[in-house]
Amino acid sequence: MMPFTYNGLPSRVIFGQGTLAQVAEEVRSLGGSRVLVLSTPEQEGQARQVLDQLGELGGDVFPGARMHTPVETTEEAMRALASLGADGVVAIGGGSTIGLAKAIALRTGLPQVAIPTTYAGSEMTPILGETKDGLKTTQRTLEVLPETVIYDVDLTLGLPVGMSGTSGINAIAHAVEALYAKDRNPIVSLMAEEGIAALARSLPTIAGTPADATARSDALYGAWLCGACLGSVGMSLHHKLCHTLGGSFDLPHAETHTIVLPHAVAYNAEAAPDAMARIARALGVEDAAAGLFDLASAVGAPTSLGALGFTVEDIDRATEIATRNPYWNPREVEAEGIRRLLADAQAGQRPASEEAHQ
Structure with missing residues (x-):
């Protein structure tokens, strides 16, 4: 056996069908009291479904996530976060939305709950790629790793x-x-x-x-x-x-x-x-x-x-x-x-x- 080093990542994973129903409980366990839900424009409907599930913990939806996490999009989301006074984010979607949540976490230290609806895998990584002036740069830091990931198979049934x-x-x-x-x-x-x-x-x-x-x-x-x-x-x-x-x-x-x-x-x-x-x-x-x-x-x-x-x-x-x-x-x-x-x-x-x- 070759010598090796293995670092386990400190994330909580919930996997199954109908697991979206646990989102409020998971936000509460992270100390959240008012969170911003993130999505792309195309998935705003699912984001509002999450907002409903959150009940009193749900603040608002920011449906502006874009591919490759442009810095200007992150700045826009940060303004929405500040106006809401949010103490956490919930991202529903693929790599674009989860990337935006990571970019916010990097800048604020706020906890994230990721709800993937595609197979991109970004939710399981401490990696953030951001685009500025036509160049994409990446960094690896545990500061951007989502604290909790909710995999709900039901949310992927309609994925084209x-x-x-x-x-x-x-x-x-x-x-x-x-x-x-x-x-x-x-x-x-x-x-x-x-x-x-x-x-x-x-x-x-x-x-x-x-x-x-x-x-x-x-x-x-x-x-x-x-x-x-x-x-x-x-x-x-x-x-x-x-x-x-x-x-x-x-x-x-x-x-x-x-x-x-x-x-x-x-x-x-x-x-x-x-x-x-x-x-x-x-x-x-x-x-x-x-x-x-x-x-x-x-x-x-x-x-x-x-x-x-x-x-x-x-x-x-x-x-x-x-x-x-x-x-x-x-x-x-x-x-x-x-x-x-x-x-x-x-x-x-x-x-x-x-x-x-x-």
């Missing part, structure tokens, strides 16, 4: 099929990179493989039968595990590329992760053979990169950055940004290889081995 697929593969990306992280350990690797397997078996079922509660439960369970992986160890090339594409080119978060992941895995395949074997086993395939591409196709997710508006002319700029201050990666981050990776992802090509490019 397209969003389910991309959100689920976004979650898989966290587990994939955990398997070859510099600070990986056997505990997180177990969670990573189990998380990939749970999502790989549930996402195709959801694509065909969106209201299948068993598949939805499996997917949410897998997303929890994958998010815990993201929160426990460092990430590598895939996440650096996606932060570049999201922050500097304003590409949608989950779709970008879905498209880039197979190509990032192909880039790292020879440098991380043990991780590739575990990914392939979890997917039930022979080749990890091709299997991830095929999973995206099977759930109807996009497979081309070009479809998101990323052009051939954008490749050089993205390469320069992504290689300027690279994250640790099992394979050296080389500009020519990254340029080729992005070109394949832009065109939507099924990943090929390095030898096929030579």
Whole structure:
């Protein structure tokens, strides 16, 4: 057994169906007496449902969360928080809303309750990504980790099929990179493989039968595990590329992760053979990169950055940004290889081995 260090994250998790009914009790246990409920504009209806559940503890709804957590949005939410005199926040939604709650917590120290309705996994991480002046920066601190996470499978039953697929593969990306992280350990690797397997078996079922509660439960369970992986160890090339594409080119978060992941895995395949074997086993395939591409196709997710508006002319700029201050990666981050990776992802090509490019 290799020597390792494992840090368990101090968060409380409630998982099941109908668990939203416990939100007031959880806010009260954190000392909350008047909280602000956060959501995107599209999920304001669910936010008001949470407000109703909170009763006297509910202050108001701020339905302005946006992708990539722009600093100006956080400043707007802070004004709403101050005018309400709130002593906590409840975030319902995906990574955009939970990211806003984290940004508020970083600035105020207020407690958070996160209620995920997608499979993004942000709720299980002490990581905050914020965008300012067209650049996305990330930081890791326990100050932004939600104190309580309420997983309610019922809230995911209406998640659109397209969003389910991309959100689920976004979650898989966290587990994939955990398997070859510099600070990986056997505990997180177990969670990573189990998380990939749970999502790989549930996402195709959801694509065909969106209201299948068993598949939805499996997917949410897998997303929890994958998010815990993201929160426990460092990430590598895939996440650096996606932060570049999201922050500097304003590409949608989950779709970008879905498209880039197979190509990032192909880039790292020879440098991380043990991780590739575990990914392939979890997917039930022979080749990890091709299997991830095929999973995206099977759930109807996009497979081309070009479809998101990323052009051939954008490749050089993205390469320069992504290689300027690279994250640790099992394979050296080389500009020519990254340029080729992005070109394949832009065109939507099924990943090929390095030898096929030579």
